[in-house]
Amino acid sequence: MSARLPTRWRGVLPYLSEPMPPDLTPESTGRTEVGVNLPMELVRQSVLEREYWPIPDEVATAYRGYRPTPLWRATGFERAIGARVPVYVKYEGGNISGSHKLNTALAQAHYYRRAGVKELVTGTGAGQWGTAMAAACALFGLRCRVFMVESSLRRKPYRGTLMRMLGAEVHSSPSGLTEVSGRHRDGTGNSLSLAIGEAVEYAATHDGVAFCIGSGETYSILHQSVIGLEAQEQLAGLEAEVDAVVGCVGAGSNFGGIALPFLAEERAGGAASPTLVAAESTTAPKLTRGVYAYDKTDATGSGPLEAMYTIGSDYPIPDAHSAGLRFHGAAKLISALRHEGDVAATAVSQPEALSAGQLLTKNEAVLPAPESGHALAAAARLATTGAADGERQLRAERGVLVCVSGHGFLDLGAYEQMLDGALDDEAPAEQALLGAVSGLTPIREPAGLAAGLAAGGSR
Known part of the structure; x- marks a missing residue:
């Protein structure tokens, strides 16, 4: 059964029974903190109690x-x-x-490019998100770098090949390229948290680069x-x-x-x-x-x-x-x-x-x-x-x-x-x-x- 393409995303923040607990700094001081290099439109989509958000034309x-x-x-x-x-x-x-991940990857690439970012870096587990981000970056003219969980990349090497076909740089995590991978190199190569951590560190230490995430953030759920x-x-x-x-x-x-x-x-x-x-x-x-x-x-x-x-x-x-x-x-x-x-x-x-x-x-x-x-x-x-x-x-x-x-x-x-x-x-x-x-x-x-x-x- 077909349907029309929605023209607006629909959120639930206006309808929560209770407000979400605020984010805390790592020191648990109680201050709310905004992610580094996050475009303000994505910040607004995460915090404003607004039900409908127009889908940008190019998205x-x-x-x-x-x-x-x-x-x-x-x-x-x-x-x-x-x-x-x-x-x-x-x-x-x-x-x-090959998955729903492209719905938010396209939206995020649009907003990051508009904010002046030149390269997006991310971590991926099964590889769908990394592939989606690589495809979105290719479409919107951004560089892309992906840290993929080692055990998944070993089992599914063609995920890495597809990302590279789309122009992305792909690293097996733990990669040895970041300090966090050195601290957590326990030989398992099985941590999505580590792959994401590597991407976070890489973005924080390179100019014109921003970290993006495909699933956990409120704005990514809105896009879906x-x-x-x-x-x-x-x-x-x-x-x-x-x-x-x-x-x-x-x-x-x-x-x-x-x-x-x-x-x-x-x-x-x-x-x-x-x-x-x-x-x-x-x-x-x-x-x-x-x-x-x-x-x-x-x-x-x-x-x-x-x-x-x-x-x-x-x-x-x-x-x-x-x-x-x-x-x-x-x-x-x-x-x-x-x-x-x-x-x-x-x-x-x-x-x-x-x-x-x-x-x-x-x-x-x-x-x-x-x-x-x-x-x-x-x-x-x-x-x-x-x-x-x-x-x-x-x-x-x-x-x-x-x-x-x-x-x-x-x-x-x-x-x-x-x-x-x-x-x-x-x-x-x-x-x-x-x-x-x-x-x-x-x-x-x-x-x-x-x-x-x-x-x-x-x-």
């Missing part, structure tokens, strides 16, 4: 190359899982980056609202309604993009919001087993501390194919909504996620990224058992909307391991999580973490 022109993206009822997937309600798929994989806005129109065209909206969560941009326009519609006086379900990896279970506390966003610790659900920025997250979900914390906006009870969450193992991905491949002829497999597995649970987070039952006449945030053509190594029976999964131990967050400043009482960890799952 809209770039969007028209691949948007609107398709939405369909996945009847083959429904049959395969034994669904009792319809499942609708919103697919974001049909662009050069095109996903949910299109989905609302497409569902209306099908005369369909849903009781749940599902997206996977690394930091939270594609989940926020698909889900938060439904929350905004409810708060603005429209129809009741569906249950908004964030599906995360059991290897990085911040929303289901983490603590709501102030934590670092990267390994340098030089930026402001943000209020987030976190398992600790220094926690050594186990290796997994879903690199885009392998981040220690959730976006402060998603975390605040979780804290207020507006967002439900569930954790999905790697084998369950890739099995769900295989079912979509066999029955809908769409190969999802492993990250999106987590959302599909959560949607399958909802469509078959009708429960999310042990909370609310779905009504039989309505369905589930799931965002498939990217394709898996460069992730076939993960699927090969699954088919060969060689796929495993490593969930964090309770005591390891407690140790990783013990030095953080909690926003909830510390007992809340212990209770959540003791439960061993969603809360």
Whole structure:
């Protein structure tokens, strides 16, 4: 089902139950701090309680190359899982980056170029964000540099090749090019926090260069609202309604993009919001087993501390194919909504996620990224058992909307391991999580973490 390209992004800041806790300096002095070299329009999009923001003409022109993206009822997937309600798929994989990340990369490149920046540098896990940023920089005439998690780049070397095709300089992280990589060179090469930290340090030490981030910031979630806005129109065209909206969560941009326009519609006086379900990896279970506390966003610790659900920025997250979900914390906006009870969450193992991905491949002829497999597995649970987070039952006449945030053509190594029976999964131990967050400043009482960890799952 097609839709019109939205002309405005839609935010939820006017509709929060409580204001988000302010960012703190690393010294926790209580002062709010703005990121270095951040264009003022992105600052405004992060702090102003304004619902609609016009999409700049040159960004809209770039969007028209691949948007609107398709939405369909996945009847083959429904049959395969034994669904009792319809499942609708919103697919974001049909662009050069292979994921939803291009929606904010294009917007950010536009604003940074307008602010006079010559080069953008970033960190990436699975590579979708790095590819999106490389493509956006190429389109808007900016240089691009990407630090990619070593284990991901080793598994998916063609991600690096694609970024280089687009003109980007690509470094395996830890790279040895930055001081922070020297301090954290433990041989694992498995830290998205470190890759981001390397990008932060590089930008801070080079003129005309700015660091950009693809998922956790409030403005990037705003830019992703095109996903949910299109989905609302497409569902209306099908005369369909849903009781749940599902997206996977690394930091939270594609989940926020698909889900938060439904929350905004409810708060603005429209129809009741569906249950908004964030599906995360059991290897990085911040929303289901983490603590709501102030934590670092990267390994340098030089930026402001943000209020987030976190398992600790220094926690050594186990290796997994879903690199885009392998981040220690959730976006402060998603975390605040979780804290207020507006967002439900569930954790999905790697084998369950890739099995769900295989079912979509066999029955809908769409190969999802492993990250999106987590959302599909959560949607399958909802469509078959009708429960999310042990909370609310779905009504039989309505369905589930799931965002498939990217394709898996460069992730076939993960699927090969699954088919060969060689796929495993490593969930964090309770005591390891407690140790990783013990030095953080909690926003909830510390007992809340212990209770959540003791439960061993969603809360």
